[in-house]
Amino acid sequence: xxxxxxxxxxxxxxxxxxxxxxxxxxxxxxxxxxxxxxxxxxxxxxxxxxxxxxxxxxxxxxxxxxxxxxxxxxxxxxxxxxxxxxxxxxxxxxxxxxxxxxxxxxxxxxxxxxxxxxxxxxxxxxxxxxxxxxxxxxxxxxxxxxxxxxxxxxxxxxxxxxxxxxxxxxxxxxxxxxxxxxxxxxxxxxxxxxxxxxxxxxxxxxxxxxxxxxxxxxxxxxxxxxxxxxxxxxxxxxxxxxxxxxxxxxxxxxxxxxxxxxxxxxxxxxxxxxxxxxxxxxxxxxxxxxxxxxxxxxxxxxxxxxxxxxxxxxxxxxxxxxxxxxxxxxxxxxxxxxxxxxxxxxxxxxxxxxxx
Amino acid sequence: xxxxxxxxxxxxxxxxxxxxxxxxxxxxxxxxxxxxxxxxxxxxxxxxxxxxxxxxxxxxxxxxxxxxxxxxxxxxxxxxxxxxxxxxxxxxxxxxxxxxxxxxxxxxxxxxxxxxxxxxxxxxxxxxxxxxxxxxxxxxxxxxxxxxxxxxxxxxxxxxxxxxxxxxxxxxxxxxxxxxxxxxxxxxxxxxxxxxxxxxxxxxxxxxxxxxxxxxxxxxxxxxxxxxxxxxxxxxxxxxxxxxxxxxxxxxxxxxxxxxxx
Amino acid sequence: xxxxxxxxxxxxxxxxxxxxxxxxxxxxxxxxxxxxxxxxxxxxxxxxxxxxxxxxxxxxxxxxxxxxxxxxxxxxxxxxxxxxxxxxxxxxxxxxxxxxxxxxxxxxxxxxxxxxxxxxxxxxxxxxxxxxxxxxxxxxxxxxxxxxxxxxxxxxxxxxxxxxxxxxxxxxxxxxxxxxxxxxxxxxxxxxxxxxxxxxxxxxxxxxxxxxxxxxxxxxxxxxxxxxxxxxxxxxxxxxxxxxxxxxxxxxxxxxxxxxxxxxxxxxxxxxxxxxxxxxxxxxxxxxxxxxxxxxx
Numbered sequence: 071x072x073x074x075x076x077x078x079x080x081x082x083x084x085x086x087x088x089x090x091x092x093x094x095x096x097x098x099x100x101x102x103x104x105x106x107x108x109x110x111x112x113x114x115x116x117x118x119x120x121x122x123x124x125x126x127x128x129x130x131x132x133x134x135x136x137x138x139x140x141x142x143x144x145x146x147x148x149x150x151x152x153x154x155x156x157x158x159x160x161x162x163x164x165x166x167x168x169x170x171x172x173x174x175x176x177x178x179x180x181x182x183x184x185x186x187x188x189x190x191x192x193x194x195x196x197x198x199x200x201x202x203x204x205x206x207x208x209x210x211x212x213x214x215x216x217x218x219x220x221x222x223x224x225x226x227x228x229x230x231x232x233x234x235x236x237x238x239x240x241x242x243x244x245x246x247x248x249x250x251x252x253x254x255x256x257x258x259x260x261x262x263x264x265x266x267x268x269x270x271x272x273x274x275x276x277x278x279x280x281x282x283x284x285x286x287x288x289x290x291x292x293x294x295x296x297x298x299x300x301x302x303x304x305x306x307x308x309x310x311x312x313x314x315x316x317x318x319x320x321x322x323x324x325x326x327x328x329x330x331x332x333x334x335x336x337x338x339x340x341x342x343x344x345x346x347x348x349x350x351x352x353x354x355x356x357x358x359x360x361x362x363x364x365x366x367x368x369x370x371x372x373x374x375x376x377x378x379x380x381x382x383x384x385x386x387x388x389x390x391x392x393x394x395x396x397x398x399x400x401x402x403x404x405x406x407x408x409x410x411x412x413x414x415x416x417x418x419x420x421x422x423x424x425x426x
Numbered sequence: 427x428x429x430x431x432x433x434x435x436x437x438x439x440x441x442x443x444x445x446x447x448x449x450x451x452x453x454x455x456x457x458x459x460x461x462x463x464x465x466x467x468x469x470x471x472x473x474x475x476x477x478x479x480x481x482x483x484x485x486x487x488x489x490x491x492x493x494x495x496x497x498x499x500x501x502x503x504x505x506x507x508x509x510x511x512x513x514x515x516x517x518x519x520x521x522x523x524x525x526x527x528x529x530x531x532x533x534x535x536x537x538x539x540x541x542x543x544x545x546x547x548x549x550x551x552x553x554x555x556x557x558x559x560x561x562x563x564x565x566x567x568x569x570x571x572x573x574x575x576x577x578x579x580x581x582x583x584x585x586x587x588x589x590x591x592x593x594x595x596x597x598x599x600x601x602x603x604x605x606x607x608x609x610x611x612x613x614x615x616x617x618x619x620x621x622x623x624x625x626x627x628x629x630x631x632x633x634x635x636x637x638x639x640x641x642x643x644x645x646x647x648x649x650x651x652x653x654x655x656x657x658x659x660x661x662x663x664x665x666x667x668x669x670x671x672x673x674x675x676x677x678x679x680x681x682x683x684x685x686x687x688x
Numbered sequence: 689x690x691x692x693x694x695x696x697x698x699x700x701x702x703x704x705x706x707x708x709x710x711x712x713x714x715x716x717x718x719x720x721x722x723x724x725x726x727x728x729x730x731x732x733x734x735x736x737x738x739x740x741x742x743x744x745x746x747x748x749x750x751x752x753x754x755x756x757x758x759x760x761x762x763x764x765x766x767x768x769x770x771x772x773x774x775x776x777x778x779x780x781x782x783x784x785x786x787x788x789x790x791x792x793x794x795x796x797x798x799x800x801x802x803x804x805x806x807x808x809x810x811x812x813x814x815x816x817x818x819x820x821x822x823x824x825x826x827x828x829x830x831x832x833x834x835x836x837x838x839x840x841x842x843x844x845x846x847x848x849x850x851x852x853x854x855x856x857x858x859x860x861x862x863x864x865x866x867x868x869x870x871x872x873x874x875x876x877x878x879x880x881x882x883x884x885x886x887x888x889x890x891x892x893x894x895x896x897x898x899x900x901x902x903x904x905x906x907x908x909x910x911x912x913x914x915x916x917x918x919x920x921x922x923x924x925x926x927x928x929x930x931x932x933x934x935x936x937x938x939x940x941x942x943x944x945x946x947x948x949x950x951x952x953x954x955x956x957x958x959x960x961x962x963x964x965x966x967x968x969x970x971x972x973x974x975x976x977x978x979x980x981x982x983x984x985x
Contacts, residue, residue: 083560087551146784194966197973200783201727205920206969209962220953265549272548272555273534273541273562280524280535287522290486291602292510292539301545336791343788348526385803392795399789400777 073418089267092418106256111249119248120321126361127255128316133341133353134266135309140339141348142270143302144282145195146204150310150338152214155330157184157311158318159224162325165236166226173238177258177315184311185304192303196296199285211332218327225325232326235319251320258316262309267350269305278302310338344398346405355406363394436497437462437606437638438483443492445478445662452478454662455492460606462497465632465639467649470659471682476642477519479659480608483640484516485509498605511539513605517595517612519642525584529575529594532583533566536601569597573627589620596624600631607631609641613648621645625652650674658682698828699946700939705832707938708839709901712894713915714922714930715842716887721924722863723883724775727787730794732912734888737801738763739895739904743812744805756892763888764881771880798909807906812899835897842890843927849886859883863925914941914957917965923978932976936968937961 073094080086090096114123136150161180165173194206218224225233237246245254269275277298280288289295318325337360345356367387371378378386402408415424438460445453453475460466468476481487482494485504494504496512515536524532541562547555570576573593578586583594592612599607612628613621625648631637643649649656650670658666658673660682666673673679717731728734741762746755774789850856861869862879870876898908918937922929941960949956968976 083563084556086563087556087559140784194970197970199973201787201924202920202969202973202975204787205916205962206966208916209959209966212959212962216953216955216959220955268549268551269545272551272559273538273543274545274548276527276531276535277538279527279531283524283526284522287518287524288535290484290506290510290516290522291535291598292507293535294507305545339788343784347784381807382803385799388795388799389803392792392797392799395792395795396774396789399781399785399792400774403781403785 071421073420075418087271107253111252116248119252122361122365124248124251124255124321126357127252127259128313128321129338129341129361130259130354130357131262131313131316132310132338133345133357134263134350135306135313136338137342137347137350137353138266138269138278138309139302139306141342141352142275142282143278143299143306145192145299145302146200147207147303147306148204148332148335148339149191149207149210149214150306151330151332151334152211153184153188153307153310154314154317154334155214155218155327156187156307156314157181158314158325158330159218160184160311161315162233162235162318163224163226165238165319173236173319174240177312177319180315181308181311184314185308188303188307189300192300192307195299195303208332211335215327215331218330232324234324235322238319245320255316255320258312262312263350266309270350274298274301340395342405344395344405346407349405349407351410352405352407355410359406363391435462436460438640439493439495439497440479440483441493441495443479443482443489443494445475445482445487446490451662453482453489456659456662456664457492458657458664458667460638460640461655462605462638463632463636464654465628465641465652467653467656468640468642468659469644469646469649469656470665473661474659475662476659477610478662480516480610480640480642483509484514484608496606510602513603514608515599515602515604515606516608517592517599517610519610519614521588521591521595523583523591523595523598526582528580528582529578529586529597530563530566530570530580532594533569533597533601534562536598537562537565537603539602566601569600572600572630573597588615589617592616592620593624593627596627604637606638606640609639609643611642611644613643613645621648628652696943699942701828702832703939703942704935705829705836705938706942707918707934707936708832708836708931709894709898709934710914710918710937711931711934712835712839712842712890712897713912714918714934715839715846715927716890716894717915717919718922718925718927718930719846719883719887719890723859724862724880725786725866726775726790727783727924728793728887729787729790730797731887731891731915732909733794733797733801734763734766734891735895735898735912736904736906736908737766737797737895738888738892739812739899739908740801740805740810742892742896743810743899743904747810756896759892760889763892764885767881767884767888770884771877775880776877794909798906802906809903809905810899811903812896831901835901838893838897839931842893843931846886846890846927855882914961917961920975921965921968923975925979926975926977929975929977933965937964940964 073092078092085091090099110123111119132150132154135153136147139145139147157177157180159180160183161173161176164171164176164179171179191207191210195203198206219231222228225231237244239245240254243250245251277288277293280291280293281295281298285295288298314330317329322329341356341360342353343356344359345354346352364387367390368383371383398405436459438458440456440458443453443456444451456475456479458479468479470476478487482489483496483504485506485508496504496509496514498512524535527535541558543555543558547553551559570579573596575590575594575597578590583591586594592615596609596612599609609628613624616624628639628641629652632639641653653670655667655669656673657664658676658679665682666676666679668676713731713735716734717728720726720728720731738759742755742759745758746752750758770793774793778786778789850860858869858874859879859882861872861874862876866876869879895904895908898911902908902911914937918930918933921936922931922933941957941964944960945954945956972978
């Protein structure tokens with residue numbers, strides 16, 4: 071009843087490339103975009119904008135990046151935090167030492183730097199798989215953490231290891247308020263999501279998935295495993311690098327290595343597992359979930375007037391988070407996105423039932 | 427019984443190939459020449475080395491001694507990628523489909539070597555990338571039509587019935603527009619009806635597109651009816667070679683399959 | 689012996705003995721991986737949890753030996769819970785999923801441990817000697833040596849358990865082939881419970897030793913992360929590998945830090961173990977003693 075399925079067969083190959091295939095969904099998407107652009111920034115409090123929405127947008131980019139590598143190409147990686155750091159510090163060095171280049175371009179170049187590092191540190195993936203590879207990426211994570219805390223050149227030899235990032239503007243508009251930060255992040259997210267969707271549906275994306283599903287068979291078909299794996303690492307690191315730059319320049323307005331620790335790497339991995347590994351939409355759902363749950367958990371004792379100390383609260387949060395992860399892996403291993411898609415299928419067929 | 431015996435040029439030359447794994451000789455001194463345009467079968471009891479021979483032709487295994495040559499290959503020694511690039515495609519005994527991908531996506535992967543657009547073009551998906559994708563999608567659709575796979579176009583292949591998966595794997599081999607297709611037990615697990623269908627597909631492709639086939643198969647009835655020539659392997663050695671009628675009358679073949687009378 | 693050489697040996701031995709500590713964690717991990725195929729990221733958390741429980745109970749005034757027994761009971765209960773709530777329900781899932789579950793488990797254990805027993809540092813005295821042996825002109829830490837001896841004992845006990853007892857044989861059967869083991873009547877569930885309990889006891893010993901050396905504190909979990917490179921270096925399924933891996937990692941980490949660390953800023957122990965592990969893996973992708981998986985098509 072909500073959707074018309076009759077006489078909706080595809081008549082051209084181009085129509086298969088539309089991201090949103092059903093007209094009804096396009097209306098929904100247009101509504102969502104409208105809300106995101108016009109409504110949300112004005113009704114959301116500054117608090118919500120700066121602590122919820124902007125981090126959500128920025129981490130969605132990291133989550134997409136990790137999803138491309140782990141979900142689509144099937145390569146384990148626990149180093150996404152490190153690649154965010156590379157992007158952030160590269161952008162910082164460029165922004166402070168090469169002022170002729172607009173800072174927004176620095177974000178892009180920082181991403182490219184992260185991609186280059188990603189290729190180098192992705193080389194072990196050519197010899198190792200699964201857990202061994204995961205441990206190798208941990209090496210990257212710890213090494214980069216060490217590098218950016220010991221080598222002061224990276225933060226221009228300031229006395230403190232944490233520096234503030236220069237202000238920047240985009241197309242002449244200084245990005246200095248939460249609302250502008252929100253719009254800027256939204257624009258970057260939109261662009262990068264579009265690129266990611268195109269990639270995953272292209273022959274490159276298919277190669278990634280082939281390597282993920284059956285590496286031996288892929289090799290036997292003449293697919294270059296090296297190119298597939300390294301390109302996945304490169305693109306994934308690019309995304310994380312851009313996200314890292316945004317995190318430092320838009321959200322924190324400062325740069326310090328602690329925001330890119332192994333906890334961050336784990337956080338991003340949780341996002342894609344809970345949201346839906348191997349899907350773009352899952353990256354968004356997971357990012358929202360992982361960022362919002364701690365805030366909600368923090369709010370519950372306050373609303374219920376429970377006298378819990380912050381220490382106890384932190385422990386409970388950790389336990390509940392662990393339970394969530396275990397729960398999701400057991401009950402919904404394909405992530406929340408699977409439930410969303412099931413629901414969508416049911417809606418499309420309603421009032422008939424889905425015959426599967 | 428096939429009456430046409432092609433006398434085309436040799437397209438695969440296996441010359442005195444031996445293959446050793448640790449202490450086991452999988453193949454000993456096997457020589458075989460496959461002619462262009464023919465359907466060549468390899469039969470033999472289990473463990474005879476049939477898949478190993480196919481893997482040597484494919485470039486997956488490197489022979490311990492002897493050589494394999496693909497006529498028209500750019501390199502003298504075979505590697506998997508050079509074999510693929512010189513027009514060799516294959517299917518596998520245990521199905522090597524990409525389970526998370528749909529039928530169309532699996533078929534499109536067969537055309538992978540022909541897709542030339544680079545990462546940047548693909549990410550923006552305008553112009554050349556779009557045209558290339560449409561062109562290959564159209565080519566794949568012809569295979570979907572040929573193999574009657576319309577109903578399962580967008581289904582993830584991991585959940586499809588076994589017979590259909592086998593057909594999709596065959597389609598993926600076809601998609602690369604190969605000169606030679608290696609089939610490892612293409613009829614395994616199929617019922618009579620499915621076997622007849624698959625034989626029909628093989629014969630049709632061989633007739634219309636002049637594709638050479640090398641297949642391993644256990645169903646002797648199928649092999650006799652489908653192949654131009656047959657090689658028989660037993661314990662890693664070639665014990666007979668010839669047309670179906672020659673091979674079926676060969677006493678060493680009979681004893682290899684049925685055992686020798688005491 | 690020249691002073692330089694003597695110093696080198698002191699550092700080397702100290703590193704080797706630290707490596708034994710890592711090996712202890714790795715052994716528990718290998719047990720679990722061998723029998724349930726799970727890459728147990730929560731191993732470090734289990735060690736910490738065991739140590740915290742031991743210290744917590746004994747701080748209530750209970751005699752240390754009884755505390756140890758009670759802690760073993762707790763670890764067995766934990767094994768039951770893990771089997772019941774988790775292992776039973778994730779039987780057919782991918783390796784990444786299993787790994788994720790253990791990360792979740794580690795969060796639960798870390799939070800639970802701190803919630804129940806608090807986050808302060810507890811010292812732990814189990815009566816191990818703390819002096820220095822003097823060999824020639826070199827000082828060797830008695831505590832570390834005792835730890836090495838304990839490790840040796842554990843390995844012997846486990847070896848006996850696996851080779852000579854019926855239960856041990858069932859465990860090896862399950863590790864080899866689940867289906868085959870089920871078909872001869874081995875109860876996978878019981879095997880898992882037993883393995884996780886045994887691993888729990890090993891965690892208790894490990895936690896005791898670590899705690900005695902460094903004090904029982906939440907940061908212990910981070911140190912246990914060091915076991916990861918040990919495990920992959922040794923090969924995921926091999927106890928000798930865990931020991932050799934631990935020795936290599938411990939020695940190289942110490943040597944690198946002492947000889948090169950000061951030049952480049954120090955604190956290199958966070959990543960050197962991982963780089964060493966990778967270097968070995970590049971040559972032997974399945975670890976030193978691990979089994980290479982064959983590619984069959």
